Amino acid sequence: MPYIPRIRRGQVPMTLRELNYSLTQVILSYITRKGAIYTTINDVLGALEGAKLEFYRRVVVPYEDEKREENGDVY
Numbered sequence: 001m002p003y004i005p006r007i008r009r010g011q012v013p014m015t016l017r018e019l020n021y022s023l024t025q026v027i028l029s030y031i032t033r034k035g036a037i038y039t040t041i042n043d044v045l046g047a048l049e050g051a052k053l054e055f056y057r058r059v060v061v062p063y064e065d066e067k068r069e070e071n072g073d074v075y
Contacts, residue, residue, distance in 0.1 A: 002017035013019040027044055034040040068074075
């Protein structure tokens with residue numbers, strides 16, 4: 001986990017390091033509440049994967065489509 005200045009903790013992430021820190025804190029808080037057991041750990045991995053796929057579908061794909069139209073297709 002990246003270490004960030006204490007003053008930046010709990011604030012809206014402005015850098016990649018701060019984003020990583022914030023996501024890690026949310027996950028650790030969830031695991032603390034639910035217990036560090038296989039099911040909880042598996043649920044966290046599933047949630048991360050689902051969030052990743054939704055981000056890809058909703059943000060990355062439209063961006064890539066726009067850039068393909070703008071710059072021409074590679075294939």
